[in-house]
Amino acid sequence: MSPRVGSPAMYRYEDRMLFVVVPLFVLSVIMYFSLSHFHLHPTRIWAVLFAAFMSSPAVALIFSIGRYLSEEKDEFQRSLLVQSILWALGVTICADFFWMVLGTYMQIPRMKDQFLFAMVFIVSFWVNRWRYR
Amino acid sequence: MKNRLKVLRAERDWSQADLAERLEVSRQSVNAIETGKFDPSLPLAFKLARLFDMRIEEIFTDEEQLG
Numbered sequence: 001m002s003p004r005v006g007s008p009a010m011y012r013y014e015d016r017m018l019f020v021v022v023p024l025f026v027l028s029v030i031m032y033f034s035l036s037h038f039h040l041h042p043t044r045i046w047a048v049l050f051a052a053f054m055s056s057p058a059v060a061l062i063f064s065i066g067r068y069l070s071e072e073k074d075e076f077q078r079s080l081l082v083q084s085i086l087w088a089l090g091v092t093i094c095a096d097f098f099w100m101v102l103g104t105y106m107q108i109p110r111m112k113d114q115f116l117f118a119m120v121f122i123v124s125f126w127v128n129r130w131r132y133r
Numbered sequence: 134m135k136n137r138l139k140v141l142r143a144e145r146d147w148s149q150a151d152l153a154e155r156l157e158v159s160r161q162s163v164n165a166i167e168t169g170k171f172d173p174s175l176p177l178a179f180k181l182a183r184l185f186d187m188r189i190e191e192i193f194t195d196e197e198q199l200g
Contacts (some may be wrong), residue, residue, distance in 0.1 A: 007159060076162035076171050132161055132170065 009071035016064045025057040025118075084128040091124035092117050135194040138167045141185050155184055 032054065035042070042050050065081070072078045096117055102108055142152050149167070153160040156177070165171035173181065182189045 074158045074162055075174055075177060076165050077159055079171070080161070132165055 007072060007074050007077060009068055009073065010077065012071065013064060013068035016067070017061075021057055021060045021064060024060055028054050028057055080129065080132060084125045087128040088121045088125035092121045095120050134172050135169065135196060136166065137192055137194075138163075138181070141187075141192065142167075152184075156180055 031050070034040075035050070065085070069078055069081065072081075099108070138152075142149070147155075149163045150160045153163045156163070158177070162171070166173055178189050178193065181192055185192060
């Protein structure tokens with residue numbers, strides 16, 4: 001009997017992440033830095049479209065997670081994903097708050113919040129999953 | 134909740150992956166149930182009971198009842 005590494009729902013979830021969420025995230029990072037590098041300031045409809053595009057990775061991610069939770073039949077994997085998301089959100093909010101309070105009293109470099117804290121979220125998410133390897 | 138899953142599995146010479154395949158869950162799930170980190174739902178507990186041809190309470194022990 002071959003060992004079961006991941007469920008079909010997990011494979012579909014990983015595919016969606018790989019082909020939709022990651023390229024969207026990379027594109028939005030490139031776009032964000034390109035605009036600030038060339039000192040471009042989109043106005044009106046372009047600003048709205050730009051903001052919508054910047055938030056699209058988060059929307060795609062939420063949609064992808066929702067689909068996974070409805071498709072996954074393995075109850076432990078479902079609860080592990082929810083637990084990992086909650087841990088990652090907690091750590092990210094704490095890190096964000098810590099940095100904000102620290103910045104009030106000390107001279108610290110300002111961070112590009114959305115990208116740095118996306119990294120904090122991803123790392124803490126995988127640390128929690130790793131506990132149940 | 135304590136369980137005898139590891140013993141029952143060993144008696145049949147099954148690996149965690151073998152049991153996971155029979156239950157249609159991941160190996161991680163079997164490991165989490167065996168180590169008591171995760172309590173299975175009733176449908177999964179019934180599935181385990183059917184697989185081992187036992188009653189649920191012969192596999193799982195309520196610690197509060199013991200204490």
